[in-house]
Amino acid sequence: MSVDAFDAEAGTINVVAPEFTLRPHATMLEMVERCPVARIQYTDWPVLSRYEDVAWALRHPEIFSSDLGELLALGNVRPMIPQQIDPPLQTRYRKILDSQFTKKAVNRIEPALREHARNLIAAVLDAGECEFDSAFAIPLPCKAFLEFMGLPVEEMDHFLALKNGVIRPDAHPADLARCTELRAETGRQIYAYFEDLIDQRTRAPREDLMTYLVQVELEGRRLSREEILDICYLFLLGGLDTVTATLGCNIAYLAENAEQRRRISQDSGCVEAVVEELLRWQTPVTLLPRVLKQPVDLRGVHMAAGQVVNLMISAADLDAAEFPRAGEVDFDRDRNRHLAFGLGPHRCLGSHLARLEVRVGLEEWHRLIPDYAIKPGEIPRVSPGIREFQYLPLVWPGVA
Amino acid sequence: MKLRVDLDLCAGHGRCYEIAPELFGEDEAGHCVLLVETVPPALTDRARRAADNCPESAIGIE
Ligand code: HEM
Ligand code: SF4
Numbered sequence: 001m002s003v004d005a006f007d008a009e010a011g012t013i014n015v016v017a018p019e020f021t022l023r024p025h026a027t028m029l030e031m032v033e034r035c036p037v038a039r040i041q042y043t044d045w046p047v048l049s050r051y052e053d054v055a056w057a058l059r060h061p062e063i064f065s066s067d068l069g070e071l072l073a074l075g076n077v078r079p080m081i082p083q084q085i086d087p088p089l090q091t092r093y094r095k096i097l098d099s100q101f102t103k104k105a106v107n108r109i110e111p112a113l114r115e116h117a118r119n120l121i122a123a124v125l126d127a128g129e130c131e132f133d134s135a136f137a138i139p140l141p142c143k144a145f146l147e148f149m150g151l152p153v154e155e156m157d158h159f160l161a162l163k164n165g166v167i168r169p170d171a172h173p174a175d176l177a178r179c180t181e182l183r184a185e186t187g188r189q190i191y192a193y194f195e196d197l198i199d200q201r202t203r204a205p206r207e208d209l210m211t212y213l214v215q216v217e218l219e220g221r222r223l224s225r226e227e228i229l230d231i232c233y234l235f236l237l238g239g240l241d242t243v244t245a246t247l248g249c250n251i252a253y254l255a256e257n258a259e260q261r262r263r264i265s266q267d268s269g270c271v272e273a274v275v276e277e278l279l280r281w282q283t284p285v286t287l288l289p290r291v292l293k294q295p296v297d298l299r300g301v302h303m304a305a306g307q308v309v310n311l312m313i314s315a316a317d318l319d320a321a322e323f324p325r326a327g328e329v330d331f332d333r334d335r336n337r338h339l340a341f342g343l344g345p346h347r348c349l350g351s352h353l354a355r356l357e358v359r360v361g362l363e364e365w366h367r368l369i370p371d372y373a374i375k376p377g378e379i380p381r382v383s384p385g386i387r388e389f390q391y392l393p394l395v396w397p398g399v400a
Numbered sequence: 401m402k403l404r405v406d407l408d409l410c411a412g413h414g415r416c417y418e419i420a421p422e423l424f425g426e427d428e429a430g431h432c433v434l435l436v437e438t439v440p441p442a443l444t445d446r447a448r449r450a451a452d453n454c455p456e457s458a459i460g461i462e
Contacts, residue, residue: 095429102430103414272418335452343455347411352430 006031012041015287021382024286028315029327037301045308046301047287049315051322051339053298057290057311058343061086064290064309066346073180075166075187080234081227087345096216097231097349100209106353109147110360116143117364125368129375132251132392133244136365141243144357149235150208151197162190163240168383187233194232198225239350241386242285243357248389249282250275250362253329255374255394263331264362265370273331275358280338281329283314284387288342313339314387372396401439401447402462405432409458416450416459423447432458 005020006013006027013031014020020027028049031038036050048054057064065086067079079085082093099105117140124130142160146153165186171178201211213228223231254261263270288311296303303309317338320326341348348354374380375393382389403423412431416424422443425433439447451459 098412098429098431102412102426102428103417104426334449337453337455339455341413344411347413347455352414 006035006038007041008034011035011038013038013047014041016384018381021384021387022380024314024387025281025318025327028312028318031312032315032319036299040310043308045289045310046303047310047312048298049312049319051316051319054311054313054316054339055343057309058288058339058346061090061345063293063296064311065293066090066290068289068291068308073183074237075183075185075190076230076233077187077191078226078230080237081230082349083234083238083346090345092218093231094345094349096218100212101349101352103352106148106356109144109353110356112147113140113144113357113360114364116140117361118368121364121368126398128398129393129395132394133248133388133390136361137244137247137251137389137392140247140361141240141357144243144353145235145239148209148239148353150206150210158193159236159240162186162193163236166190166237167241167386190233190236191229194229195225197232198228235350238348239353241388242350243354245284245383245386245388246279246282246354246358247361248392249284249387250278250358251365251372251394252374252380252389252392253278253282255372257329258371260329260331261366261370264366268363270331271359271363273333275355275362276336276338277329277331277333279340279358280317280323280336282387283317283338283340285340286314286385286387287312313342369396401441401444402437403434403439403447403451404460404462405434406458406460407431409456410454411456411458413455415453415455419453420446420450424450 005017008030013027032049036048036053038047038049039045040047048057066084067086068084082090082097120136120139124135130136138160139156142156143153146156146159166183169179169182169186171182173179197210198214201214205211205215213223213231216223264274290309290311292303292305292307292309295305317323317340318326322337341351372394375395378393380389380393381391410432412429414426414430416432417426420443423435423439423446425435427433447461451461
C-alpha cells in the first residue's frame with residue numbers, strides 16, 4: 001500500500017515516491033488525521049493538510065504570500081501575473097482578466113471543443129486501445145487553449161514543446177543546474193513567441209484574447225509589454241497541464257470503477273456532479289506553495305517568517321471534518337466545497353474553462369467508449385506535483 | 401426565505417449560478433448577482449444547496 005510514503009514517526013511525506021503518486025489516498029487520509037502539519041521529505045518544508053487550515057491560509061495572503069521570488073522559477077524572469085503576486089495589486093489584474101474567463105465567455109468554444117474531442121476519439125476508436133495521455137488528454141486542452149486565446153491550432157506541437165520545456169525539462173530532475181538552464185532557455189522562447197504576437201495584434205487587431213490584452217486599460221493606462229508577457233506565460237503553464245492531468249486522473253479512476261463509470265452513460269445529467277466529485281477525489285494540482293510574511297504557530301508547530309509552506313489541497317479535499325465519508329467517491333454529495341481550484345483571491349482564473357473542457361471531454365469519451373479498462377499487465381505512471389497520468393494504456397471492446 | 405451575498409467574500413467560483421440559475425446570476429466578472437431577494441417556496445432546497453456549496457461561504461440565508 002501507499003502508506004509507506006508517509007513516515008508518521010518523523011512526520012515526513014515523500015511526495016515523489018511512485019507508490020504515492022499512483023495511489024495517494026490512504027497516505028493522505030492518514031496525514032490529515034495524524035499529522036496536520038507534516039514536512040516534505042528532502043526540502044523539509046512544512047505541509048498543511050487539514051481543510052480548515054488550508055482554507056484559512058488561502059484566505060490570508062497577507063500572511064501566506066504568493067510572492068515566492070526566485071524560489072520556484074519556471075524559466076520566467078519576472079513574477080507570473082496574477083499567480084505570483086499578492087493583493088491588492090493581484091486584485092487589480094484580476095479585475096481586467098476575470099471578464100474574459102466567465103462561464104459565458106468560455107462557452108463560446110464549446111462547439112469547437114466538442115468537434116476536437118470527437119476527432120481525437122475517432123482516430124483511436126477502431127484500434128480498441130490507446131495511450132490516453134498522448135491520444136486525448138494532452139491534445140484536447142491544447143487545442144481548446146489555442147482556440148480560446150485566438151492562436152493558430154497548427155502551432156500545437158510548438159506550444160507543447162514550450163510548455164514541456166518549462167515543466168519537464170529534458171534532463172535528470174536531480175541535475176538542478178541543467179534543469180534551470182533548460183527552463184531559462186525555453187522561457188526565452190516563450191517570451192519571444194508572445195513578443196511577436198503582441199506586435200502582430202498591435203498592428204492588426206482581431207477579436208481574440210491576445211488583442212484584448214494589448215488593448216485593455218488598467219486604471220487608465222494600457223498594460224506594458226512586460227505585463228502582457230507575464231500574463232501569457234502563466235496562461236500557457238496554467239491552461240494546458242492542469243486540464244490534461246484532470247482528464248487522465250478521471251479516466252484512470254473510472255477505468256477501475258465500472259459501476260461509477262456506468263452512471264455517466266446512463267444519466268447524462270450527472271456529469272457535472274461527476275466532474276466536481278472527481279476534482280475533489282483526485283485534486284490534480286496537489287500542492288500550493290506560499291511564503292510566510294510573519295511567524296505562524298499552528299497545531300503546536302512553529303513556522304518562522306520567510307519559511308516556504310506547502311498547502312496540500314489534495315489532502316484537504318479528503319478531510320472528514322469537511323466531507324462526510326471523505327474516503328468514498330460519491331456523485332450524490334449535497335455539499336462539495338472542494339479546493340481543487342483553490343480559494344480566495346487566487347481562485348483559479350480558468351476554472352470555468354477547465355470545467356467545460358473536462359465535462360465535454362468526459363461526455364464525448366463515454367458516448368463512444370463507455371466501457372474500457374487499464375490494459376492488463378500494465379502499470380500507469382503518474383507525475384508528482386501536478387498529477388498527470390503520463391502513461392495510461394487503455395483497452396476497450398472492439399466496435400462491431 | 402431571504403438571500404444575501406457578501407461580495408467581499410465572493411470569488412466567482414460560480415457554484416451558485418450553476419446549481420440555482422433561477423436565483424443567482426453572474427456579473428461581468430463572473431461574480432454572483434442575486435436575481436431574487438425572497439426565495440419562492442419551491443426553490444428553497446435549491447437555495448440551500450447553492451449556499452452550502454459556495455466555497456467562500458459568501459451566501460447567507462435568513
Ligand atoms: C482542471 C484544471 C485546473 C486546475 C485543477 C487548476 C487549479 C488551479 C489552482 C489550484 C489555482 C490556485 C493557485 C494558487 O492559489 O496559488 C489556480 C490558479 C490559476 N489558474 Fe488554474 N487550474 C486549472 C485550469 C486552468 C486553466 C484552463 C487556466 C486557463 C488559462 C488556468 C489559469 C489559472 C490562472 C491564471 C491562475 C492564477 C490566478 C491568480 O493567481 O489570481 N487554470 N489554478
Ligand atoms: S458560489 Fe459563492 S463565490 Fe462562487 S459566485 Fe456564487 S457566491 Fe460567489
